[in-house]
Amino acid sequence: MEDYMIRVLTKNKQIRALAVRSTNLVEEARQIHKTTPVATAALGRALSAVSMMIALEKSGEKVGLRIIGDGPLDRVIAEASMDGEVKGFVGNPQIDIMLNEKKNKKKLNVKKAIGNGELYVRKMMGLKEPYESKIQLISGEIGEDLTYYYTKSEQVPSSVGLGVLVDTDSSVKAAGGFIIQLLPETPEETISKLESNLNSLGSVSRLIETGITPEELLDKVLEGFPYDITKVTEVGYNCNCSKERTLEIVNTLNVEEIKESLKEDGYVEVTCHYCNESYRYNEEYLKEHLEREW
Numbered sequence: 640m641e642d643y644m645i646r647v648l649t650k651n652k653q654i655r656a657l658a659v660r661s662t663n664l665v666e667e668a669r670q671i672h673k674t675t676p677v678a679t680a681a682l683g684r685a686l687s688a689v690s691m692m693i694a695l696e697k698s699g700e701k702v703g704l705r706i707i708g709d710g711p712l713d714r715v716i717a718e719a720s721m722d723g724e725v726k727g728f729v730g731n732p733q734i735d736i737m738l739n740e741k742k743n744k745k746k747l748n749v750k751k752a753i754g755n756g757e758l759y760v761r762k763m764m765g766l767k768e769p770y771e772s773k774i775q776l777i778s779g780e781i782g783e784d785l786t787y788y789y790t791k792s793e794q795v796p797s798s799v800g801l802g803v804l805v806d807t808d809s810s811v812k813a814a815g816g817f818i819i820q821l822l823p824e825t826p827e828e829t830i831s832k833l834e835s836n837l838n839s840l841g842s843v844s845r846l847i848e849t850g851i852t853p854e855e856l857l858d859k860v861l862e863g864f865p866y867d868i869t870k871v872t873e874v875g876y877n878c879n880c881s882k883e884r885t886l887e888i889v890n891t892l893n894v895e896e897i898k899e900s901l902k903e904d905g906y907v908e909v910t911c912h913y914c915n916e917s918y919r920y921n922e923e924y925l926k927e928h929l930e931r932e933w
């Protein structure tokens with residue numbers, strides 16, 4: 640089954656919604672980063688979120704989500720671009736403590752893995768300065784934090800549901816989610832009907848586990864509100880790094896470090912955080928491309 644995202648608008652023009660199935664995308668992230676189940680769940684929720692968040696932007700070319708916590712996972716980074724790129728990583732992909740501590744509980748403890756901290760949303764729009772805003776984490780489960788972000792920081796009443804279900808062999812059994820947003824001047828009766836739908840929804844992971852499609856997920860969330868699908872996009876894990884782009888990382892090293900690597904190895908090697916691809920730069924290449932004093 641293909642991963643895809645849909646964007647819809649209710650026929651009464653009061654609710655905008657998005658839903659995604661991201662099972663293969665998150666499984667690919669797990670294989671690249673060799674994440675343990677709790678790290679897979681955290682990264683998978685963030686990746687599912689950005690794959691929808693980008694479709695809420697009118698002019699944004701990229702949306703970045705950064706969650707920096709004091710828990711053992713350290714950080715969760717995810718990014719999506721208009722051209723279909725979705726990628727991410729976590730600070731400590733191998734953390735496993737959570738699972739052992741909560742063996743009797745089926746739910747992976749993402750909250751504990753992340754801890755207390757901040758969530759940043761960064762929007763990059765071409766040549767304009769990137770726009771970034773941050774909130775304090777209110778839950779650490781990511782979905783609730785994004786609900787809070789949209790409602791408080793962007794002033795759009797929203798509800799974000801994210802779910803990643805990890806199988807007994809640690810592979811991703813199912814992943815996906817939804818974002819619901821109220822458009823201006825939505826009447827109270829719409830809000831209370833929507834709230835009652837959301838309250839009876841249950842766990843998003845469990846729903847996704849049943850092989851539910853994005854359409855079926857929104858049929859439940861938006862029960863009683865007929866809608867039109869305004870956009871359908873395929874989503875997948877995709878990093879567009881290259882030797883040229885990754886040179887930016889070399890540029891953050893100081894000249895002494897660069898010289899030392901060149902002397903020791905004959906090249907400077909940089910590994911992309913998002914896809915683990917390694918690039919090697921020799922002295923000739925660096926002298927030609929790096930705008931630095933040697």
Ligand SMILES: [Zn+2]
Nearest residue numbers: 878880911914
């Ligand atoms: Zn890459």
